[in-house]
Amino acid sequence: MSWIDIGSVEDIPLRGARILKTPEGCVAVFRTEEQEVFAASNTCPHKGGPLSEGIVHGRSVTCPLHNWVFSLETGEAQGADEGRIATYPVRLEGGRILIDGESLRTRSAA
Amino acid sequence: MTAKQKLIVIGAGMASGRMLEHLLEADREAYDITLFNAEPRGNYNRLMLSPVLSGEKTYEEIVTHDDAWYAENGITCRFGEQVTAIDPAAKTVTGEKGVLAYDKLVIATGSTPFIIPMPGHDLPGVIAYRDLEDTEEMIALGDKAGSKAVVIGGGLLGLEAAAGMAARGVDVTVVHIMGHLMERQLDEAAGYLLRKSLMDKGIKVLCQAVSKEIVAGPDGRAEKLVLEDGTELAFDLLVMAVGIRPSIALAKEAGLAVGRGVHVDDQMITSNEDILALGECVEHDGEIFGLVAPLYDQAKVLAHTLVGVADRFINKEVSTKLKVTGCDLFSAGDFAEGEGREDIVFRDPARGVYKRLVLEGGRIVGAVMYGDTADGAWFYSQIKDRTDIEEMRETLIFGPAYQGGGASDPLAAVAALPDDAEICGCNGVNKGTIVEAIKGGAGDLPTLKTCTKASASCGTCTGLVEQLLELTLGDDYAAPQTQAVCGCTDLSHEDVRRLIKTQDLKSQAAVWQELGWKTPNGCHVCRPAINFYLLADWPLEYQDDPQSRFVNERKHANIQKDGTFSVVPRMWGGITTPDELRAIADAADKYQVPTVKVTGGQRIDLLGVKGEDLPAIWADLNRAGMVSGHAYSKGLRTVKTCVGSDHCRFGTQDSTGLGIKLEKALWGSWTPHKVKLAVSGCPRNCAEATCKDVGVICVDSGYQISVAGAAGMDLKETERLADVPSEQEAIDLSIAFIQLYRENAKYLDRPYKWVAKVGLDWVKERVVDDLEERQRLIDAFELSQSIYRKDPWADHVERKAEGYAPLADLTLEAAE
Numbered sequence: 001m002s003w004i005d006i007g008s009v010e011d012i013p014l015r016g017a018r019i020l021k022t023p024e025g026c027v028a029v030f031r032t033e034e035q036e037v038f039a040a041s042n043t044c045p046h047k048g049g050p051l052s053e054g055i056v057h058g059r060s061v062t063c064p065l066h067n068w069v070f071s072l073e074t075g076e077a078q079g080a081d082e083g084r085i086a087t088y089p090v091r092l093e094g095g096r097i098l099i100d101g102e103s104l105r106t107r108s109a110a
Numbered sequence: 111m112t113a114k115q116k117l118i119v120i121g122a123g124m125a126s127g128r129m130l131e132h133l134l135e136a137d138r139e140a141y142d143i144t145l146f147n148a149e150p151r152g153n154y155n156r157l158m159l160s161p162v163l164s165g166e167k168t169y170e171e172i173v174t175h176d177d178a179w180y181a182e183n184g185i186t187c188r189f190g191e192q193v194t195a196i197d198p199a200a201k202t203v204t205g206e207k208g209v210l211a212y213d214k215l216v217i218a219t220g221s222t223p224f225i226i227p228m229p230g231h232d233l234p235g236v237i238a239y240r241d242l243e244d245t246e247e248m249i250a251l252g253d254k255a256g257s258k259a260v261v262i263g264g265g266l267l268g269l270e271a272a273a274g275m276a277a278r279g280v281d282v283t284v285v286h287i288m289g290h291l292m293e294r295q296l297d298e299a300a301g302y303l304l305r306k307s308l309m310d311k312g313i314k315v316l317c318q319a320v321s322k323e324i325v326a327g328p329d330g331r332a333e334k335l336v337l338e339d340g341t342e343l344a345f346d347l348l349v350m351a352v353g354i355r356p357s358i359a360l361a362k363e364a365g366l367a368v369g370r371g372v373h374v375d376d377q378m379i380t381s382n383e384d385i386l387a388l389g390e391c392v393e394h395d396g397e398i399f400g401l402v403a404p405l406y407d408q409a410k411v412l413a414h415t416l417v418g419v420a421d422r423f424i425n426k427e428v429s430t431k432l433k434v435t436g437c438d439l440f441s442a443g444d445f446a447e448g449e450g451r452e453d454i455v456f457r458d459p460a461r462g463v464y465k466r467l468v469l470e471g472g473r474i475v476g477a478v479m480y481g482d483t484a485d486g487a488w489f490y491s492q493i494k495d496r497t498d499i500e501e502m503r504e505t506l507i508f509g510p511a512y513q514g515g516g517a518s519d520p521l522a523a524v525a526a527l528p529d530d531a532e533i534c535g536c537n538g539v540n541k542g543t544i545v546e547a548i549k550g551g552a553g554d555l556p557t558l559k560t561c562t563k564a565s566a567s568c569g570t571c572t573g574l575v576e577q578l579l580e581l582t583l584g585d586d587y588a589a590p591q592t593q594a595v596c597g598c599t600d601l602s603h604e605d606v607r608r609l610i611k612t613q614d615l616k617s618q619a620a621v622w623q624e625l626g627w628k629t630p631n632g633c634h635v636c637r638p639a640i641n642f643y644l645l646a647d648w649p650l651e652y653q654d655d656p657q658s659r660f661v662n663e664r665k666h667a668n669i670q671k672d673g674t675f676s677v678v679p680r681m682w683g684g685i686t687t688p689d690e691l692r693a694i695a696d697a698a699d700k701y702q703v704p705t706v707k708v709t710g711g712q713r714i715d716l717l718g719v720k721g722e723d724l725p726a727i728w729a730d731l732n733r734a735g736m737v738s739g740h741a742y743s744k745g746l747r748t749v750k751t752c753v754g755s756d757h758c759r760f761g762t763q764d765s766t767g768l769g770i771k772l773e774k775a776l777w778g779s780w781t782p783h784k785v786k787l788a789v790s791g792c793p794r795n796c797a798e799a800t801c802k803d804v805g806v807i808c809v810d811s812g813y814q815i816s817v818a819g820a821a822g823m824d825l826k827e828t829e830r831l832a833d834v835p836s837e838q839e840a841i842d843l844s845i846a847f848i849q850l851y852r853e854n855a856k857y858l859d860r861p862y863k864w865v866a867k868v869g870l871d872w873v874k875e876r877v878v879d880d881l882e883e884r885q886r887l888i889d890a891f892e893l894s895q896s897i898y899r900k901d902p903w904a905d906h907v908e909r910k911a912e913g914y915a916p917l918a919d920l921t922l923e924a925a926e
């Protein structure tokens with residue numbers, strides 16, 4: 001893995017998200033707890049809703065357009081809905097958010 | 111026999127103390143040992159400084175190695191002497207009293223407290239919490255009556271310092287930068303309970319508080335702390351407990367490999383084969399240490415390495431307990447990151463208990479508990495042993511003693527209420543009265559209504575009264591099912607609203623805990639509702655939480671199906687000016703707005719604005735004097751007007767003027783659902799006032815106020831609230847009605863739905879007939895507006911603009 005520093009955990013509101021621009025498109029970075037972050041595709045598989053704008057609860061996010069709920073850990077849609085969003089390894093080190101650059105690059109191929 | 115090897119140990123702390131014990135046990139004859147320590151004493155149990163501070167122990171009781179022990183084991187002690195340099199080539203160390211040669215060297219220098227480099231941090235009167243000297247200074251404070259202390263840092267150390275001083279009668283305030291206490295070990299719910307227990311001990315706790323500056327008094331001693339928001343806190347002593355940094359200066363200057371700590375391998379050897387290290391000063395496999403358990407493992411491994419026994423250090427999960435009497439908490443394992451995790455949450459509001467387990471792949475990976483930590487050790491061992499828990503999953507949260515079906519009790523929140531808790535707000539009936547009546551034979555709702563009056567008026571407390579019946583009568587009572595807010599709770603909206611008021615619940619964490627929420631922090635259904643109830647009931651105490659709002663309200667613009675936004679500036683009463691229109695046209699050009707539309711609410715919509723452009727377009731509109739139209743909010747939307755007496759030949763009163771006055775009074779307020787008004791100048795009703803939430807029709811004799819209309823998914827004519835002669839009364843009635851709606855309605859009920867539930871007569875009694883109540887409603891609304899009547903666009907432009915930009919842009923990096 002190749003870890004890239006993308007900012008401080010405090011740059012994201014608690015139970016909120018920010019966008020990370022990458023050459024292959026936008027990734028959403030979520031902060032679920034004071035010291036817990038996840039990264040996943042920003043695009044809802046239903047009709048393309050921007051997931052970074054959704055309400056973050058537990059380790060899930062609700063799409064702002066039609067309320068599909070996704071697990072940020074597995075990327076799976078919850079409940080009756082079927083679909084999946086890509087997730088990317090992230091970790092926190094001394095309050096900095098590190099994302100795995102390799103998995104970002106390979107995502108268009110995957 | 112060859113001469114003994116010379117071993118030098120730098121630092122007589124907890125890690126090296128344990129290491130020496132293991133070493134002597136393994137081979138008493140292997141080394142000639144010299145022990146340096148900067149503190150003028152040998153090893154004591156540093157953990158126990160807190161009980162010394164609070165007066166539960168004396169220093170003598172916490173000494174682990176006394177002079178006799180060092181003498182008995184032939185250790186040369188150089189206490190009170192700091193080591194200033196290591197020369198790995200010559201294999202010597204330099205102490206303050208001379209140079210000494212070694213064969214093997216152990217670095218065990220521990221860590222140093224981190225001091226925030228804010229102005230005034232180096233003044234006398236500012237201390238850290240690390241050693242006996244610090245502890246003694248805090249103890250001395252307790253001897254002076256009326257003394258005050260401020261502790262910066264709401265982690266383990268800071269809270270132990272705060273509780274210890276409070277136990278000695280000091281007035282203590284804790285200043286914590288994060289949203290809840292001990293955020294590394296606890297989640298929000300446990301943090302809430304901890305804060306509550308500390309406040310019960312008289313300790314003040316400020317969260318999300320950023321320290322800015324320490325100011326000295328005339329005697330040159332620090333005397334007050336200034337926070338970023340301007341708050342000033344006076345103190346006699348300031349304790350900074352914001353974290354520690356491994357003490358690596360010696361190792362670094364000696365050219366050893368260091369990162370955050372001194373690098374060691376699995377055998378505790380540094381980059382130089384004759385120098386070993388352990389304790390809080392080391393970094394092993396990227397990790398540094400702040401708790402004693404792993405250091406003891408290191409001590410054993412290092413002693414083994416010194417005597418040539420193969421061993422290796424493995425870093426295991428650690429658990430934490432806070433050593434504050436009466437604050438029973440436990441946390442272990444990992445709450446962060448990883449795929450496929452699930453939570454099991456248990457709350458017992460009556461006993462102030464909260465437990466949460468984090469599961470992954472059939473195993474427990476983390477546990478937090480508050481209030482009842484008896485099972486902590488058991489959960490901790492399940493974590494360490496990686497026990498498969500699939501079999502006992504259903505009852506796992508109840509601990510080792512409990513096997514057998516145990517669903518959490520949906521009645522717990524009501525059971526927890528004290529007897530004097532008010533259940534029926536309309537008639538002032540408390541829990542004790544109702545329970546007594548039930549015991550006296552009132553076995554169903556209608557009988558209870560007649561004999562106690564509970565739930566006999568607006569009826570919003572019916573759910574709670576039903577639950578009291580169920581609780582008191584047990585299985586004999588079959589309560590009709592009430593509609594729960596969502597899957598996170600069994601309570602209905604009405605129950606939650608009432609309990610927030612009667613139990614003085616003023617934060618989301620308080621609601622989750624005291625009302626027994628089943629999820630850690632709600633979901634997209636309950637969070638917006640709870641956020642509204644809290645801000646409507648406690649406008650001054652509760653701070654609106656944007657993260658609990660639907661995107662439109664969080665970003666103050668309407669999201670479109672392609673992820674762009676629409677922007678609607680306010681046009682008071684539907685009146686605009688050429689300058690405003692020019693500013694709108696300029697903004698539309700500048701931000702390439704694809705669609706400009708006149709809305710059904712008498713204003714102009716700019717559709718298709720990019721999210722990143724929002725702060726900029728708002729700033730432009732602000733400059734032309736325009737503010738947010740709240741076209742996205744569960745709040746005041748538009749006040750439509752007709753031209754009225756100013757121009758129209760039929761107009762009886764100044765309908766436009768009244769509309770503008772109403773909009774200026776009401777704008778910015780949050781409501782259960784959206785609220786729309788209209789004012790027509792005569793019964794021809796060109797502003798369509800008779801299908802609004804509040805509609806005013808002007809007539810010769812004054813104003814006809816009608817409410818609870820609908821013209822959306824349902825169609826319904828308004829009902830007459832009252833006819834009043836003056837404009838001021840028209841405004842008063844409208845505001846009182848909207849405030850009554852804010853205080854009582856269920857989230858997402860428009861006024862017409864709410865009025866259908868409580869009855870127009872009930873509304874009239876309060877808004878029209880009872881003048882005192884009318885005034886109370888108006889005052890309560892005005893109090894809330896003192897916070898919310900401001901332009902969110904301007905606020906976001908000023909304080910939050912960067913949140914609209916990407917966190918980082920890796921496309922630029924790739925281009926390089």
Ligand code: SRM
Nearest residue numbers: 668676708709710711712713715741748821822823824860
């Ligand atoms: C822009 C506008 C249509 C227009 O171009 O005229 C509009 C647009 C929307 N309306 Fe409306 N309504 C607009 C006037 C109305 C009116 C007429 C009025 O206000 O006089 C009504 C009927 C009266 C009423 O409020 O009931 C109306 C009844 C609704 C409803 C049904 C509400 C109900 O309780 O039955 C919804 C759905 C909802 O709120 O849940 C809705 C929801 C919406 C939403 C917010 C849909 C959504 O959730 O995304 C639309 C947002 C479009 C956008 O992105 O801007 N809109 N909507 C009007 C904005 C008025 C303004 O200046 O603020």
Ligand SMILES: Cc1cc2nc3c(=O)[nH]c(=O)nc-3n(C[C@H](O)[C@H](O)[C@H](O)COP(=O)(O)OP(=O)(O)OC[C@H]3O[C@@H](n4cnc5c(N)ncnc54)[C@H](O)[C@@H]3O)c2cc1C
Nearest residue numbers: 121123124125147148149156192193219220389390401402
């Ligand atoms: C108030 C308090 C409460 C705590 N509570 C807990 C708890 O409940 N649970 C838990 O697990 N942990 C707790 N800890 C943390 C625990 O005490 C430490 O993890 C542990 O003491 C670290 O041991 P150490 O040997 O690495 O360092 P230390 O015990 O700090 O020993 C290092 C010694 O080296 C000396 N030294 C440093 N540099 C030099 C030099 N150049 N020359 C000579 N000597 C030097 C220092 O003076 C110090 O005496 C607490 C700490 C404090 C301060």
Ligand code: SF4
Nearest residue numbers: 707709710715822823
């Ligand atoms: S009527 Fe329907 S489509 Fe038209 S603006 Fe209103 S909500 Fe949107």
Ligand code: FES
Nearest residue numbers: 044047049063066
């Ligand atoms: S686009 Fe996400 S739920 Fe429809």
